[in-house]
Amino acid sequence: KLLSFQEGCYKPIVFVDQMAIHFELEGNLVHKESDEGRRLMAKQAEVDDGGGVERPDNVAIKAAKREQKLTNQFNFNERASQTLNNTPRVRGPTGYISEVLQLRWLSKKYDLTDFNSGIQKMTCILFSSRMRLISKVVKIIERMVNQNIFDDVAQDFMYFEDASDEFRGEKGTLLPLWTFQYDKAKSLSVTALCWNHKYNDLFAVGLGSHEFTQQGGGMLLFYTLKNPSYPEFIFNTASGVMCLDIHEHLSYLVAVGLYDGCVAVYNLKKKTDQPIYNSRASSGKHTSAVMQVKWQKDDLDSNHNFISVSADGRLVSWTLVKHELVFTEIIKLPVIDTIPDDLKDVIPTVGTSLDFHKQKDYSFLVGTEHGKIHKGSKYYSSKFLEKYDAHFMNVTRVKWNPFHPDVFISCGWDWMVKIWDQTMKSPVFTFELKTSVTDVAWAPYSSTVFAAVTTDGKVHVFDLNINKYEALCQQKVVSKKTKLFNIEFNPVHPIIIVGDDRGHVTSLKLSPNLRKKPKVGDALILCIGLQ
């Protein structure tokens, strides 16, 4: 007999000529229906009964024993070897629409008289758990409502041009547009502003504190001009944000430097509140506040990287490799001569500002707390190429001119704004504004226009092509005793945003006199030549 797997039973086969028997074994199994089997079973029962006649419970025990499951591997599963089986998926109608249809069918079947209200109640209950489905539409509606409320401001932004500028000679004005504030950021001061290059109405605000004694948490907010009443993105940080930079091409990557020395990278596409990279646990972390971060071009392995300067005097390059930030030390700021030799390693030179050249991006400038500006190159890591004695006090901002390859501007707490040619040791232009200058920015539409903000709440706009000695506009834009800390020009629209120490960001429109584009080739060369 052969076991046929196809039919699952033993089948008798006919003796075939070609069959050769390799092995034969007489089995000792007997079919229980056969005569011999019956005889054996009868014998077995006799033996059992014989033993258990006197004690009736014995039979029960014996019977139970016979019933006891044999722990063989065919019908016994030990718990340890069981696998967790997920409950099988019920493939019936699912989803919101089908629930409504089911309800309708149910109500029709059972002839519910209050059909409509029942349906309504159910849909309401079902909907509240699915609110997120209308998130896009709600966003559009919020912007529409805001457009109505701020209609006059929006019209001014688009179309208003101050006609009285013709009669004002060369002076211009700033028209206040929207004010952006977030109530949870009331106690924080604006420390950084950055426009997004891809979406020209989106800008980032970094909030923290400039005071050493008043350090708390920080925030990173993103506002759009289309919705002035509430930020688009909100991120809370453990420590105050000191600086931020948005990547030029990948506008969803934001690098942030914090007061406690950490740098973090946020990805706006992800919905989480946490940064995707954080240098908190990294070994090369800065020991003091990070003052400026700047994104660089992707390195040879196409990894994104950025450079940070910190109050501990180091310039560090951070590379985003898979899931972590890898640091590379670029250079250490030189210690000034007044510090004795034995303390040279201990007392760092606080770097306060950093800017990379627009065309030759290996060349950079670093401003320090002592008022010096150092020019360096990414290719020379041992020393700086040039040192400029710029200010008597802290240098708050240093910026290359976006058009002229040799010109840069610097400002500091010593009330001065100075314009330099990198080949000359002394400044080309010097302006004194009556209080500490906290930020300065070049205009993107002209090589001779720049604006500065001071701690007395004033914005000063200069155009060197028109007037080399005084500002075209000196306007107070915030209420009394509010200090201004940051200013940025929008890359496309004729507006500027300024951040103050109350956590508010004010947007202002430049009047036509401040937006004159130079007709002659490079007007700045002419200016410098004449000086």
Place this chain on the structure above:
Amino acid sequence: MLDIECAGAEVEETIKRIQSQKGVQGIIIVNAEGIPIKSTLDNSSTVQYAGNVHQLLMKARGMVRDIDPQNDLTFLRVRSKKNEIMIAPDKDYFLIVIQNPTE
């Protein structure tokens, strides 16, 4: 799953914000079948708005699609003497906000 739940809370918050904006008289959320789901107005007004807006929306959407089949309606504003009705349609729902802009 956490971020999906948070999205729902965010939407609720946004709706509350819209409700508190200057001049907003009411918000109605209506599903694709014309049944109002959420409303800050009284029942009769809600039903009235929902029914009428539904018809207008279908007509407007039909018109946009007729002219260019690849196009679709993003939003509709109906400015009247007393107020402005803003309608924004979505795949399964549409939102109606009534605002008095000059208030």
